[in-house]
Amino acid sequence: MNGPAVTIVVPTLAMDSMFLSCLDSLQTQTWRDFDVLVVDNGGSRAARRLHEARGRESPGRVPVRWVENSRNAGFGAAVNEARRRSPSPFVATLNDDATASPEWLGSLVGAMVDGGVGMCASQVRLVGPEGGNDGGSDGGNDGGGRLDSAGMLIAVDGSSKQRGHLALAQRFAVEEDVLLPSACAALYRRTALDQAGWFDEDFFLYCEDTDIGLRARRLGWRCRYVPRAVAYHRFSHSAGRASALKAYYVERNRLFVLAKNFPPLLLAAAPFVTALRYYWHFTFMLQGIGKASEFRGEGGGAVHLVYLAAKAHVALLVHAGRLWRQRRQIGRAVALAPGSLSTREFRRLLRTHRIQARQVAEL
Secondary structure (H helix, E strand, C coil), X not given: CCCXXXXXXXXXXXXXXXXXXXXXXXXXXXXXXXXXEEEECCCCCHHHHHHHHCCCCCXXXXXXXXXXXXXXXXXXXXXXXXXXXXXXXXXEEECCCEEECCCXXXXXXXXXXXXXXXXXXXXXXXXXXXXXECCCCCCCCCCCCEXXXXXXXXXXXXXXXXXXXXXXHHHHCCCEEECCCCCCEEEEEHHHHHHHCCCCHHHCCCCHHXXXXXXXXXXXXXXXXXXXXXXXXXXXXCCCCCCHHHHHHHHHHHHHHHHHHCCHHHHHHHHHXXXXXXXXXXXXXXXXXXXXXXXXXXXXXXXXXXXXXXXXHHHHHHXXXXXXXHHHHHHHHHHHXXXXXXXXXXXXXXXXXXXXXXXXXXX
16 A cells, blocks of 8 residues: 555644644654644634644645545544545544654554554543643653543443543553553554444544444454553543533443444343443532533533433434444444454453443542
């Protein structure tokens, strides 16, 4: 294949200094065999004008290509532009509110030397008061600051959460296999994406990385956590930390993940775990803890959350036919793939990387 080894996809809605810092951090990468594909979902085509107004284009800089959509097509659709516009054997994803340390991409590519690894997760550190750092790209793994994610965990009801969220970075300094990466800062092998079917564009926002990660894992691909690949993330800068938009799509899409991917025994247990999680959300809201409490602090409340949860379940019913067809298609792909996991092996994998309902509500 002609072209660079990696295409880094940066979906954006923002036209601000954080987006520019994201692009600048990619120009500092020590491993240089890549290009950048910015997918502007803002509808105004302002991102490229903002970038070009600084006049920083010069020989030796990694090229930036642009896709400018007339509307917000969603995160998954943005990443899937690499399928149509790039022949690169690897596709990286980076949020527009994240910056990459100089060794980020090289460290991820180095972990792909094992042909069984289809995805790599970065050590994503939080920026700002919660994270304890300013987002500087030092390129090292000095243990400073707190984590956004070191891969992802999943609950029996399909809720996914960042592994190590708010923990000190030094506690997650060992390279190891994890369930799947956060697409905030991740690397995917194109062969794995092709086999798994790429990102589901119907998710629009949130959990699409959980969905594609689970599909790839079921097909036998591994995910490697690479602590040397440090990225810095200002958590939920674009959609808000606890907005109604986020609450709805997270709840709706965890139901989509559940319906498409979970084995029958876990599907049967999911409603009970969901009820338990709702209980803990309400309890922690009263105590001022967790995302439900943040939602309340942003002007929402318990009644609004109940409405959003009901709306998400209605969406599940509306999309039930499509989700059932996708579930059957996934099952056929698994049956044909030589190294795929059996239902029992996949169930064991999910339990190995499980997070409890209380922890989901508490974070």
